[in-house]
Amino acid sequence: MSTFNVLVAGVGGQGVLLTSKILAEASLLSGFDIKQSEVHGMAQRGGSVVSQVRFGEKVCSPIVSEGECDLLIGFEPLETARYLHFLKDGGQVVYNTHRITTLTVSIGADVYPDNIQDIIAANAAGVHPFDATGLAVQAGNKRTLNLVLLGAAMRYLPLKDEHIKESIEKCVPRKALETNMRAFQAGREFFASSCCI
Amino acid sequence: MKSILSGNEAIARGFVQAGGKFASAYPGTPSTEVLENLSKVEGIHAEWSTNEKVAMEAAIGGSFGGVRALSCMKHVGVNVAADPLLTVAYTGVNAGLVLMCADDPGMFSSQNEQDSRHYARLAKIPCIEPSDSQEAYDFTRLAFDISERFDTPVMLRTTTRVSHCKSVVEGGEPITVEGRGIVQDFGKYVMLPGNAKKRHEVVEQRTSKLKEWAETAEINKVIPGSRKLGIITGGISFQYANEAFPEASFLKLGMSWPLPENKIKEFAATVGELAVVEELDPFIEDAVRAMGITVHYGKGVLPVCGEYSTTLLREKISGANVDKKPAVGGLIMRPPTFCPGCSHRGLYTVLAKLKPFVSGDIGCYTLGALPPFSSLHSCICMGQSISGAHGISKALELQGAKKQKPVAVIGDSTFLHSGLTGLMNMIYNGGDAVVVIMNNDTTGMTGGQEHPGTGRTAKGATAPKIDIQTLCRTIGAKRVREIDTYSIKELEAIFKEEMEAEGPSVLVSNQPCVLRYKIVKKPLRGNAEKCVACKMCLKAGCIGLSLVEKDGKKFVELDPLLCNGCGVCMQLCKKGAIQPLEEVV
Numbered sequence: 001m002s003t004f005n006v007l008v009a010g011v012g013g014q015g016v017l018l019t020s021k022i023l024a025e026a027s028l029l030s031g032f033d034i035k036q037s038e039v040h041g042m043a044q045r046g047g048s049v050v051s052q053v054r055f056g057e058k059v060c061s062p063i064v065s066e067g068e069c070d071l072l073i074g075f076e077p078l079e080t081a082r083y084l085h086f087l088k089d090g091g092q093v094v095y096n097t098h099r100i101t102t103l104t105v106s107i108g109a110d111v112y113p114d115n116i117q118d119i120i121a122a123n124a125a126g127v128h129p130f131d132a133t134g135l136a137v138q139a140g141n142k143r144t145l146n147l148v149l150l151g152a153a154m155r156y157l158p159l160k161d162e163h164i165k166e167s168i169e170k171c172v173p174r175k176a177l178e179t180n181m182r183a184f185q186a187g188r189e190f191f192a193s194s195c196c197i
Numbered sequence: 198m199k200s201i202l203s204g205n206e207a208i209a210r211g212f213v214q215a216g217g218k219f220a221s222a223y224p225g226t227p228s229t230e231v232l233e234n235l236s237k238v239e240g241i242h243a244e245w246s247t248n249e250k251v252a253m254e255a256a257i258g259g260s261f262g263g264v265r266a267l268s269c270m271k272h273v274g275v276n277v278a279a280d281p282l283l284t285v286a287y288t289g290v291n292a293g294l295v296l297m298c299a300d301d302p303g304m305f306s307s308q309n310e311q312d313s314r315h316y317a318r319l320a321k322i323p324c325i326e327p328s329d330s331q332e333a334y335d336f337t338r339l340a341f342d343i344s345e346r347f348d349t350p351v352m353l354r355t356t357t358r359v360s361h362c363k364s365v366v367e368g369g370e371p372i373t374v375e376g377r378g379i380v381q382d383f384g385k386y387v388m389l390p391g392n393a394k395k396r397h398e399v400v401e402q403r404t405s406k407l408k409e410w411a412e413t414a415e416i417n418k419v420i421p422g423s424r425k426l427g428i429i430t431g432g433i434s435f436q437y438a439n440e441a442f443p444e445a446s447f448l449k450l451g452m453s454w455p456l457p458e459n460k461i462k463e464f465a466a467t468v469g470e471l472a473v474v475e476e477l478d479p480f481i482e483d484a485v486r487a488m489g490i491t492v493h494y495g496k497g498v499l500p501v502c503g504e505y506s507t508t509l510l511r512e513k514i515s516g517a518n519v520d521k522k523p524a525v526g527g528l529i530m531r532p533p534t535f536c537p538g539c540s541h542r543g544l545y546t547v548l549a550k551l552k553p554f555v556s557g558d559i560g561c562y563t564l565g566a567l568p569p570f571s572s573l574h575s576c577i578c579m580g581q582s583i584s585g586a587h588g589i590s591k592a593l594e595l596q597g598a599k600k601q602k603p604v605a606v607i608g609d610s611t612f613l614h615s616g617l618t619g620l621m622n623m624i625y626n627g628g629d630a631v632v633v634i635m636n637n638d639t640t641g642m643t644g645g646q647e648h649p650g651t652g653r654t655a656k657g658a659t660a661p662k663i664d665i666q667t668l669c670r671t672i673g674a675k676r677v678r679e680i681d682t683y684s685i686k687e688l689e690a691i692f693k694e695e696m697e698a699e700g701p702s703v704l705v706s707n708q709p710c711v712l713r714y715k716i717v718k719k720p721l722r723g724n725a726e727k728c729v730a731c732k733m734c735l736k737a738g739c740i741g742l743s744l745v746e747k748d749g750k751k752f753v754e755l756d757p758l759l760c761n762g763c764g765v766c767m768q769l770c771k772k773g774a775i776q777p778l779e780e781v782v
Binding site for chain 2: 011013021025034036045047059060066079084085103104106107108110111112119142
């Protein structure tokens with residue numbers, strides 16, 4: 001298989017890194033070579049965060065190049081829009097429609113674009129928006145947003161359910177496992193049940 | 198067994214399996230996780246030292262004392278540690294000694310973009326550069342062998358993408374290393390001029406031997422390919438170049454100092470065009486050119502600033518017009534900001550109102566420089582806030598403008614790192630500033646590490662806890678007061694009083710970091726009817742607040758998923774439109 005490229009984009013503190021960690025471990029279980037990049041430090045303090053996961057037979061660069069991304073998992077609409085130019089033709093976007101305001105918006109210096117979902121739809125082909133935050137809250141904890149999104153993204157990932165589930169068990173603390181699995185399942189079933197895309 | 202490790206995790210594993218015993222570090226992105234991982238390993242002494250100089254010196258002691266020792270720091274930390282580094286280069290080691298230094302091309306979380314390989318050349322010590330996690334593991338082990346074989350400290354240099362990217366590592370067998378015990382050797386370890394003169398000659402001989410070794414060392418390897426293009430590279434740049442030009446020939450340098458001159462000449466002679474690909478400075482390139490070799494693609498086409506990528510190399514070296522989609526234009530930015538509930542918010546709300554010159558420092562509180570506060574006016578390096586404020590106060594005094602008392606803002610970990618010496622200097626030399634120490638009981642920006650003020654060690658053991666107020670009084674500060682940055686009216690009054698007072702004041706906030714200590718307070722709610730959209734509360738600069746418009750009425754909403762109930766916005770509101778949850782009718 002040629003290298004499969006995933007971008008996971010969101011806001012610092014949303015749990016972006018755990019999603020890419022689960023993806024990376026599942027890729028290893030599937031027998032792939034894998035590279036994953038993260039950002040720590042200042043960028044994590046509520047700023048834009050992007051993590052990259054690349055897997056395939058042999059992966060060199062840990063960074064996804066523009067026009068190369070197969071799947072963009074967006075934790076927040078504005079952060080999703082920021083990385084659309086990385087998508088290859090036919091690349092898929094699974095993203096959370098729940099907005100997180102920026103500091104410049106909250107102090108009135110900027111306006112959050114009202115038409116952000118239209119912007120995303122106009123700049124990518126396979127676009128799958130949904131209220132992942134709502135599903136996470138339903139699953140029992142807003143922090144399980146990352147598992148909801150991962151579940152929803154499964155349709156577009158060349159990874160087996162069993163490998164992802166084994167990876168979740170490895171990466172998520174035992175006491176939070178049940179809620180996280182529920183969140184993953186909620187995301188997994190969302191697009192299956194609402195064939196609106 | 199295969200596992201996925203970051204470069205930093207791999208270095209930690211390499212150290213453990215190389216029989217390493219003593220590890221010291223000061224937290225700094227992107228180096229922090231090496232020591233964090235080592236702190237969990239039994240049988241290893243892993244410590245957060247008070248600063249990088251202390252960490253380096255302690256590791257030298259570990260080596261002299263007979264065990265393999267590692268010191269880890271970010272690039273700017275090496276500036277702090279440069280003094281011991283440049284002389285331990287003369288003494289050499291007893292047991293192996295490795296300095297892990299993490300550079301930050303692209304400045305994800307740093308104040309400069311220095312290329313620390315220059316230190317290896319300056320100190321005349323070998324510099325080893327892994328390009329992924331497997332090499333980070335392998336090269337760490339190798340670095341200790343080189344250190345003991347050539348009697349030299351070794352620099353293990355990573356960059357952000359090596360330290361923080363994860364890839365597959367297959368570990369070898371751990372080895373047991375016998376302790377060497379302490380050795381007394383006047384000529385080798387006591388750097389009096391007479392001894393140092395002789396040791397300098399030893400250093401020069403050592404460099405010659407290392408150059409010879411570099412010619413045949415496996416880590417400097419030729420990967421044959423098309424003879425049309427040959428690429429000399431190392432570190433993360435190798436990965437980008439290999440992906441961009443898989444057909445090219447490579448000379449991959451695992452050791453970037455000293456360089457294998459013959460190997461480089463031979464390689465250059467076999468290829469049509471030669472590229473030298475390295476992020477930041479033309480460190481290898483300058484040396485290659487000095488050998489009389491023509492470099493076709495170097496810093497003439499590749500940037501010195503910022504990090505590289507596969508696309509950038511394709512564009513700059515092959516001149517290919519890479520078909521890129523443009524980024525979506527006009528998107529608003531999302532800069533980092535204080536967490537909801539952070540104790541720094543109240544401080545900067547008050548400073549933004551009073552508008553003194555604020556001499557800043559390195560930590561989360563540097564974010565006070567950004568809107569809406571825009572209340573931090575200089576930031577250089579760890580500890581400079583206080584010494585800088587001292588200089589500013591003297592400069593203003595010399596110009597007869599003494600009433601503009603400057604303010605210094607520094608965190609607890611940074612204060613104990615190198616702010617303390619600046620405060621001693623200010624008190625001793627009659628400086629006049631308001632020094633604010635934001636003690637949140639952790640090293641915050643790097644993710645929450647211990648320091649001598651937290652009362653816990655890196656390994657979680659209880660330790661004597663430094664009381665910062667007592668410490669300041671002990672070194673002669675006369676006006677030391679505790680402040681509560683969540684009560685902004687009182688804070689403003691204290692500032693006004695201290696700005697008028699004669700001589701330096703020290704204000705200490707002792708509110709713990711909400712992120713590190715997972716402090717959750719009940720969220721507040723906005724009352725849309727009472728709100729007049731005056732935007733006073735927005736001066737709190739909190740992402741929990743947003744000005745919205747519904748049915749023609751503008752009002753401020755609080756996001757209950759984000760609000761951490763600190764109450765700063767509530768105190769700024771003059772209409773009583775922000776209230777505790779239960780009071781909202």
